[in-house]
Amino acid sequence: MNHKYIVTLTDEEREMLQELIAKGRTQGYRIKHAQILLKLDEIPENREWTYDKIREAYHATPHTICQIAKRFVTDGVEAALGRKEQVNRHKKVDGRVEAHIIAIACSEAPEGRERWTLQLIADELVRLGVVESISDTAVMDTLKKNELKPWQKKEWCIPKPGAEFVARMEDVLDVYQQPYDPLRPVVCLDETNRQLVEKQRIPAKPGSVEREDYEYRRCGVVDLFVAFEPLACKRVVKLTHTRTAVDFAHFLHELVDVHYSHCEKIVLVMDNLNIHSIASLYKAFEPAQARRIIQRLEIHYTPIHASWLNMAEIEIGILSRQCLSQALSSFETMQRQVNAWAMYRNSVCSTVRWRFSSDDARCKLRKLYLIIL
Structure with missing residues (x-):
């Protein structure tokens, strides 16, 4: 260890340090530094306290001990008791640079790039002459500090505000507020589709995780019609090979004459997909049959x-995560998996508890209402 700086305390300094330790009314690191100074002062006269023993006794690194001795010799006892002020001489992100980073991250990405990256922002700062050089780590710290992530984006259904939007929204929200009536059940309807794929896989075993080949073979597409009755904790899922107006009509026919044959009317909530029309029934059935279904x-x-207003969308999201995320290679396999999922959800009475009302919408979505006032 470097013994270049020799600590020699005066009687007054030694007494001051001992009093500081005895009172203990200061920061812990100052007491520790005082104890180290006293031991360093004893080294020339008492070889029992070596640098190694000081390090072990006070859990201090050799560098810390040397720095305490250096600050005592060069700046005095108070400097040795304190800590060296940390000065980042290489700091390049001041308020001006930070403002430029935020402005760049919130602007359109350059031609040929989808979005800003850390290195692109750093290069742009240099090109604009804001800094001579800057690391992508410094850019990242600034973005993190301001909670900016220009490389991320979310898909969202952006509403088209207006009287039509507000009227339909409040109509659906009022439907959801109706008390449960077994003769007039509120049923949400929607559909999705999934690709059938065949993959080679090796099951997991002790000491080895499950392995799946990255190559796969397409085996077709399956469409799923989902009807969800939240107040009765009931869902019906029908798989088809196509998604046409005729398929939709047959699903409505099944709901009316099989699953809800005892009901006077089915209060149906669904989106505006082109096949979601009563005209679809006339494409699949005779006029009298189509009219009978419509009247129900x-x-x-x-x-x-x-789409967030349709509770069937929520149920489809759960179905996708819990059942359809696996690789299924045939229509029959998916049919068994989906039937088992729906049977379990129905048996445990899983549902969606909707709590958003028209009054909530007028408060939280008031911007949509301001447009029509």
Whole structure:
């Protein structure tokens, strides 16, 4: 260890340090530094306290001990008791640079790039002459500090505000507030589709995780019609090979004559997909049959770009995460998996508890209402 700086305390300094330790009314590191100074002062006269023993006794690194001795010799006892002020001489992100980083991150990405990256922002700062050089780490710290992530984006249904949007939204929200009536059930309807794929996989075993080949073979597409009755904790899922107006009509026929045959009317909530029309029934059935089915339905359409108002969308999201995220290679396999999922959800009475009302919408979505006032 470097013994270049020799600590020699005066009687007054030694007494002051001992009093500081005895009172203990200061920061812990100052007491520790005082104890180290006293031991360093004893080294020339008492070889029992070596640098190694000081390090072990006070859990201090050799560098810390040397720095305490250096600050005592060069700046005095108070400097040795304190800590060296940390000065980042290489700091380049001041308020001006930070403002430029935020402005760049919130602007359009350059031609040929989808979004800003850390290195692109750093290069742009240099090109604009804001700094001579800057690391992408410094850019990242600034973005993190201001909670900016220009490389991320979220897909969202952006509403088209207006009287039509507000009217349909409040209509659906009022439907959701109706008390449960087994003769007039509120049923939400929607559909999705999934690709059938065949993958080679090796099951997990002790000491090895499950492995799946990155190559796969397409085996077709399956469409799923989902009807969800939240107040009765009931869902019906039908798989088809296509998603046409005729498929939709047959699903409505199944709901009316099989699953809800005892009901006077089905209060149906669904979106504005082109096949979601009563005209689809006339494409699949004779006029008298189509009219009979229509008279059993009370249809409420969600606004355009407002899929969040359809509780069947929530149920489809759960179905996707819990059942459809696995690789399924045949229509029959998916049918068994989906039926088992729906049977379990129905048996445990899983549902969605909707709490958003028209009054809430007028408060939290008041910007949509201001447009029509």
